[in-house]
Amino acid sequence: MSRALADIVVLDRTSSFWASLGVALLGDFGARVLRIEDPAPRAGMGDNGAAPRVPWDWERELANRNKRSLVVDDRRPEGREIVEDLVKRADVVAIDRPLREVEERGWDYETLSKLRPELVYARGTGFGPQGPDRELAAIDELAAARAGMMPLLPQPGQPPVYPGHGSMYTAVMLAFGVLAALEHRAASGVGQIVDVSLLAGNMYGASLDLQAYLAIGGERLLAPVSRLDMGNPMSGTLYPAADGKWVTLTMPDTDRWWPAFAPLVGIDPRDSRFDSHEKRCEVNRLELMQVLERAFAQQSSGHWRAAFNESQLSADVIEDYSFPENDVSAYRNRYLVDLTHPSFGRMKLLGFPVFLSDGTATLDRLASCAGQHTGEVLHEWLGIDEDRVTELRAQGVVA
Amino acid sequence: MQTRHAALEGIRVIDLTVWFQGPVAAQHLADFGAEVIHVERPKGGDQGRGVRSIKALPVGDWNQYFLVINRNKKSLAVDLKQPRGREILYRLVEKSDVFLSNLGAENLALWELGYERLREVNPRLVYAVTSGYGRWATASKPAFDMTVQALTGLMNRLGEPGQPPIYLGMGSGDAYGGLLGALGILVALHQRRLTGKGQIVDASLYGAQLLLAAPTLQAYLATGDPRFARQRSRRDPENPLWNTYAGRDRWLFLCVANDDASYATLRQALGDPPVARDPRFKSADARRAHTRALVEVLDGVFRERTADDWTARLRAEGLAASPIGTLRDLSEDPQAWANDYLLETYCEEVKRQVRVRGLPIGLSKTPGRVETLGPELGQDTELLLSELLGYSWEEIGELKSQKVIP
Numbered sequence: 001m002s003r004a005l006a007d008i009v010v011l012d013r014t015s016s017f018w019a020s021l022g023v024a025l026l027g028d029f030g031a032r033v034l035r036i037e038d039p040a041p042r043a044g045m046g047d048n049g050a051a052p053r054v055p056w057d058w059e060r061e062l063a064n065r066n067k068r069s070l071v072v073d074d075r076r077p078e079g080r081e082i083v084e085d086l087v088k089r090a091d092v093v094a095i096d097r098p099l100r101e102v103e104e105r106g107w108d109y110e111t112l113s114k115l116r117p118e119l120v121y122a123r124g125t126g127f128g129p130q131g132p133d134r135e136l137a138a139i140d141e142l143a144a145a146r147a148g149m150m151p152l153l154p155q156p157g158q159p160p161v162y163p164g165h166g167s168m169y170t171a172v173m174l175a176f177g178v179l180a181a182l183e184h185r186a187a188s189g190v191g192q193i194v195d196v197s198l199l200a201g202n203m204y205g206a207s208l209d210l211q212a213y214l215a216i217g218g219e220r221l222l223a224p225v226s227r228l229d230m231g232n233p234m235s236g237t238l239y240p241a242a243d244g245k246w247v248t249l250t251m252p253d254t255d256r257w258w259p260a261f262a263p264l265v266g267i268d269p270r271d272s273r274f275d276s277h278e279k280r281c282e283v284n285r286l287e288l289m290q291v292l293e294r295a296f297a298q299q300s301s302g303h304w305r306a307a308f309n310e311s312q313l314s315a316d317v318i319e320d321y322s323f324p325e326n327d328v329s330a331y332r333n334r335y336l337v338d339l340t341h342p343s344f345g346r347m348k349l350l351g352f353p354v355f356l357s358d359g360t361a362t363l364d365r366l367a368s369c370a371g372q373h374t375g376e377v378l379h380e381w382l383g384i385d386e387d388r389v390t391e392l393r394a395q396g397v398v399a
Numbered sequence: 400m401q402t403r404h405a406a407l408e409g410i411r412v413i414d415l416t417v418w419f420q421g422p423v424a425a426q427h428l429a430d431f432g433a434e435v436i437h438v439e440r441p442k443g444g445d446q447g448r449g450v451r452s453i454k455a456l457p458v459g460d461w462n463q464y465f466l467v468i469n470r471n472k473k474s475l476a477v478d479l480k481q482p483r484g485r486e487i488l489y490r491l492v493e494k495s496d497v498f499l500s501n502l503g504a505e506n507l508a509l510w511e512l513g514y515e516r517l518r519e520v521n522p523r524l525v526y527a528v529t530s531g532y533g534r535w536a537t538a539s540k541p542a543f544d545m546t547v548q549a550l551t552g553l554m555n556r557l558g559e560p561g562q563p564p565i566y567l568g569m570g571s572g573d574a575y576g577g578l579l580g581a582l583g584i585l586v587a588l589h590q591r592r593l594t595g596k597g598q599i600v601d602a603s604l605y606g607a608q609l610l611l612a613a614p615t616l617q618a619y620l621a622t623g624d625p626r627f628a629r630q631r632s633r634r635d636p637e638n639p640l641w642n643t644y645a646g647r648d649r650w651l652f653l654c655v656a657n658d659d660a661s662y663a664t665l666r667q668a669l670g671d672p673p674v675a676r677d678p679r680f681k682s683a684d685a686r687r688a689h690t691r692a693l694v695e696v697l698d699g700v701f702r703e704r705t706a707d708d709w710t711a712r713l714r715a716e717g718l719a720a721s722p723i724g725t726l727r728d729l730s731e732d733p734q735a736w737a738n739d740y741l742l743e744t745y746c747e748e749v750k751r752q753v754r755v756r757g758l759p760i761g762l763s764k765t766p767g768r769v770e771t772l773g774p775e776l777g778q779d780t781e782l783l784l785s786e787l788l789g790y791s792w793e794e795i796g797e798l799k800s801q802k803v804i805p
Contacts, residue, residue, distance in 0.1 A: 004590035017614065029586050058621035062613065109763075129761070131737030137654075137719050141641070145652040146734070148726035150643075153565050154558055159633050160643055160650050160723045161557050163567050165611045169759075172578050172610075177760040179585035180431050184406035184765050186592060195761030200740050203729070204578070204759045208419070208464070208569035212453040213726040214741075214754040215463035220456055222725045227563050231455025236545060238563050246564055248554075250543035314541035318564045321552035321619040321628040324609055333533035335606040336620070348620040350613055353606040354583035355534050357599035359590040 003030025004359030008182065010092040011036055012067060013107060016138060018167035018198070019096035019124040020063035022174030026092070027066030028352055028361035034377060035069040036083065037370045039399050056344040057367075064367035065349075070378075071371035071399040074105065078397045085382050087115045092178055096124035099135060109193050120181040122174055122194040129195050140167040143198035148213075149206045156224045170201030232281045233288040234261070238318070240293075245301035246318040247308075254280050260311045265295040337363060371399045405432020406765040410588065412497040413438055413488070414472065415512075417445045419570045420529045420544075420604060421501030422468045423577035428497075428584065429471035430758060430767035436495075436783065437469055437774065438488070441476040441805040444776040445469070453569075461748045467755050469773035470744075476777030476805050479510045484803045488512065490788045492520045497584055501529040514599050524597040525587040529580045533603035542604055544572045551608045552628055556615060560630045567611075576607035639686060639693040640665060643723065646706035653697075654719040657683045661718070668716040672700050730754065744769045777805045 008031040012023045027033040053059060070086075073079040087093065095107055102108050102123075109121045123129065126138035127146075136142065141162055144150055150160035177194035185191055203210060213221045230237050235252040251257040254277050262269040269275070273284045280288055296304065301317040308315040325348065330336045337351040352361035378384040378398065392398045403409070410433040414425035422437070422445065429435040439445050447465040451458055458464065475491075478484040492498060498517055500507060507513055507528075514526045531542020545566050548554055557565035580602035587600050609616065619627035636642045640655040640662065655661050659682060666675045674696045679689040686693055701709060706722035713720040724732070735741045735757075742757035758767040784790040784804070798804045 002590065002594055004586045004593075007593065008589075021613070025582070053618075053621070056621055058617050059614075062617050127734050128738030128740065131734040133734045139654050139719055141652050141654050142719060142721045145721040145723045146729060146732060148724055148729035149568055150723045151650070151725055153568070155562055158559055158562060159645070161565055162643065162652070163557060163565070164614055165553070165567065165571075168611050168613055169575060169578065172575070172582055173760050176427065176578065176582045176585065177762065179582065179589060180406045180760070181762055181765075183410075183585060183588065184403060184762070186589075187409065188401060188403045190764060192765065193761070193763035195738075195763070196759070197738070199734065200738070200759035203735065203740050203756065205571050205574055206568050206726075207423070207574050207756055208453075210726055210729065211463050211467050211756050212456075212569070214730055214756070215461065216453065216456055216459050218456070221454060222727055225454065231452070236566065240563075248545055248549045248564075248566075250545045309538070309540060312540060314543050314546055316546040316549045318549040318554050319552055320555040320625075321612075321616055323550055323552055324616070325620060327550075329532055329536045329538070329605070330609065332535040332537065333603070333606060335533065335609045350610060350617050350620070353579050353602065353610045354586070355599070355601040355603075355606075356583060356587055356590075358594070358596065359586060359598060 002359070004356065005029045005031035008032065008091045009089060010034070010094060011086055011090045013093060013095040013097070014124065016096050016124070017059050017063050018140070018171045019094065019174060021168075022124070022171035022196075023094045024063055024065055024067065025172065025175040026178065028363075029356070029359055033067040034086070034373070035064060035067050035368070036074075036086070037069060037071045039071055039073050039396065056341065056347065058349070061367045062350055066364050067368060068373035068377060069368040069370055070374045072374070073397055076397050078392060078395070080106070082378065082382065082398070084115055087112050087119070089381065090116060090119065091182065092120045092122060094122040094124070094174065094178070096138060098137070099125065099129065113191060116191070118185055118189060118191040120178055120185060120191050120194060122178050122196070124170065124174060125195070125197045127199045128197040138198055140164070140198050140202070143167075143202045146199055147202035147206055148210060149202070152209065152222070152224055154224055156226050158224070166202035166205055167198055168201070169205045170196050170198050173201060173204070228289050228293065229286070230289070231285075233285055233292055234280065237289070237292075239296035241296050241301040241304055241317070242298060243300040243302075247296055247301060247304050247315060248318055249315045251314050257313060261313055264307050264311060264313075265292060267291065267295075339363070341366065374398050404765060405768075406762055407431040407433040410434065410497065411495040412436065412499060413491055413495050415498070415500040415502060416529070417501065418447050418573075419468060420573035420576045421499060421580070422447065423574060424527070424529055424580035424584070424602070425472065425499055426468055426470060427578060427581040430769070431762070431765070435472040436491070436779070437472045437474045439474060439476050439776060441478055441777065441802070444474070444476065448776065461746050461753065463753070463755070466746065466748065466773035470755070470769050471771060472774055473779040473783070474774035474777055475780050475783055477780070478803050479512070481801070481803050483798060483801065485511055487784065487788065487798075487803070489520050491783075492517050492524060494787060495521070495524065496588065497525045497527060499527045499529075499580070499584070504528070504530075518597065522596055523591060525584055525591065525600060526597060527580055527584050527587070527600035527602070529576050530601055530603045532605045534601045536605075544570055544604065547604045548572050548608050550605065551612050552616065553608060553612045556628055556630060558630050559632050562630065572604055572608040572611065575611050576602055576604045579607050579610075634691055634694050636690065636694070639690045639697065642694065642697075644697055644701040646701055646704060646709055646722070648705045650723040651701070651706040651709055652721050652723055653713070657686055659683060662686070664716050664718060665713075668713045668718055669700050674699070739766075742769055744772065746772055748772075780804050
């Protein structure tokens with residue numbers, strides 16, 4: 001089986017979960033990814049106080065799978081030389097350090113593209129490479145705070161909500177941007193910079209709400225709407241079931257669904273209060289919500305799921321993470337993979353969100369320990385003999 | 400090697416999609432210069448054209464929903480229920496690189512647009528679908544953004560305990576499914592250069608939203624700790640210095656590591672209030688042990704000044720913080736405009752400049768662009784048929800009279 005990105009070499013100089021995950025998406029499809037790590041990684045920004053991930057560092061596992069690792073001190077001339085030799089052989093460099101630090105360490109595009117003019121240089125920042133906040137720390141919480149959605153998510157009167165997923169958009173944008181630039185390079189021979197940021201990712205996730213506000217304006221799109229005051233009782237709504245779980249409905253074109261839906265919730269489809277879309281969504285909208293609120297509270301969520309499924313309605317039960325964990329479909333599609341880790345035993349790992357019939361993503365290797373491939377890469381990629389490798393190790397240039 | 404002004408110039412995409420997840424996948428390709436042909440039914444076109452209101456508000460004098468998602472695209476209107484309509488599509492497949500659809504598999508089979516059929520026409524074709532639950536799903540049921548998000552567990556963990564679950568925003572999962580679809584297409588196009596062959600790409604709404612949940616879902620999968628799956632109050636955060644606080648006017652996000660040096664700096668920035676010197680907050684461990692108390696104390700302190708004022712004071716001490724803004728604040732944010740994350744562009748429909756969400760991915764030499772907003776239904780049909788597909792004007796007249804094209 002051929003690998004889709006088998007001809008691509010990526011140097012991964014990222015440290016954040018999201019940027020490293022973006023690079024991992026390239027490795028999943030067969031790109032040869034080499035992490036270049038500092039001898040003693042210093043603690044970066046982003047210590048949000050989360051409990052240590054022990055014994056298994058699942059973030060590292062997920063974000064650094066399918067990668068090799070080399071540890072080199074690029075502040076020393078011998079180390080710098082190794083980095084430059086690698087850059088000359090690379091198609092892509094990915095980096096997420098602050099812009100000033102990147103320049104100081106000689107990892108900027110200007111410098112690297114002199115070594116390798118065709119280089120695709122992927123740069124992850126918090127807020128984009130232009131503008132007054134180009135140096136602001138790349139912390140997803142700060143970007144989410146700027147993206148306009150936090151005050152909009154909860155029920156009225158509740159504190160703003162940090163959803164925590166914004167950086168995942170950015171991760172995929174990094175991989176997409178790199179592939180677009182490689183596509184361009186294949187046709188033109190020209191490399192360039194790819195820029196992605198946490199702000200852009202968070203904004204993209206808010207696409208429809210943001211665009212609606214840009215076009216319509218006003219106050220209603222800026223603040224939350226109560227769940228019992230939604231525009232359409234049958235779409236985007238939440239109702240509690242008898243067992244405390246919630247059901248959610250998405251049936252915007254209510255005419256289509258009403259004949260099957262109404263009897264399930266004990267309403268005669270011909271009930272004159274609700275017998276047109278206009279009555280359901282305008283004239284008697286609030287009344288219908290109250291009726292549905294009472295109806296859903298009569299039965300447990302299991303009852304409702306079975307009923308929705310039987311009638312093929314666009315509605316479901318709101319689950320917690322134990323649902324995907326135990327969902328056969330998630331494993332059949334390899335969105336989740338069940339694996340036996342050599343050190344930690346049976347583990348469940350997020351898998352591959354995109355299916356390709358020929359170039360399927362695979363888990364070729366678990367996350368490497370820092371420096372696991374230093375010797376191999378120096379020897380096989382750069383042709384440095386073993387004596388010299390030993391010397392470099394002894395001098396602390398590589399590890 | 401040729402000079403190219405757009406990254407994806409020369410790639411032709413058949414975009415047989417409706418609503419958001421499918422169309423936005425093609426939009427990413429179109430932004431970077433692929434020739435994207437939005438194929439629509441002659442009567443009414445893409446359902447997105449029919450959007451009249453958003454959150455119970457009238458959509459206004461231009462349908463931004465359809466026009467922005469389908470920017471930089473052409474429109475071909477054709478009745479695929481008729482054999483002659485399908486003939487047009489086959490000819491187009493012959494000359495295209497990508498076929499993208501989010502219509503159901505049954506629909507595509509009925510119209511003889513399955514992969515096996517189209518591969519016969521063009522073996523180099525990348526055949527992409529954006530589905531609901533994935534190619535190997537055990538059950539088939541309707542899939543909309545929110546009903547799928549409900550299953551992932553994402554919604555269940557947001558908000559204060561006891562509050563209803565929270566949806567991440569209109570089309571939040573669709574946007575991701577579309578982006579992943581676009582990524583899959585580029586991977587397949589890359590592989591085609593190595594193999595000469597096309598293949599199937601499937602990016603589902605469910606798979607996308609599971610990845611969207613990664614930061615907490617993976618933590619839950621690894622530990623089985625239900626705290627990752629449940630609502631957690633802001634009064635009881637992991638780190639009280641990394642939390643939301645209400646300023647006098649609006650909220651702000653404070654992002655400070657829980658170490659002693661950082662806490663000392665924070666106290667400084669807050670004007671050294673005596674309450675923060677309480678021995679319960681003396682060390683990182685002590686602060687962790689008295690999280691709730693510290694949150695209460697900080698709640699009191701932050702109420703004293705505006706979020707902007709606090710943010711300036713905190714940043715002056717090198718600490719990270721930001722006011723929590725609304726969509727209005729974002730719409731005026733110079734940072735978003737400086738990076739083209741927001742743009743102004745001309746809207747034919749209303750003959751004026753309008754504001755649109757811009758380009759989230761920057762390419763320094765071949766940047767994306769918004770040249771046109773969404774096309775009029777079928778505006779490119781005749782030109783594509785005559786110039787690209789080689790139909791004579793006589794044949795085109797015939798197709799019109801048979802209502803194969805409008």
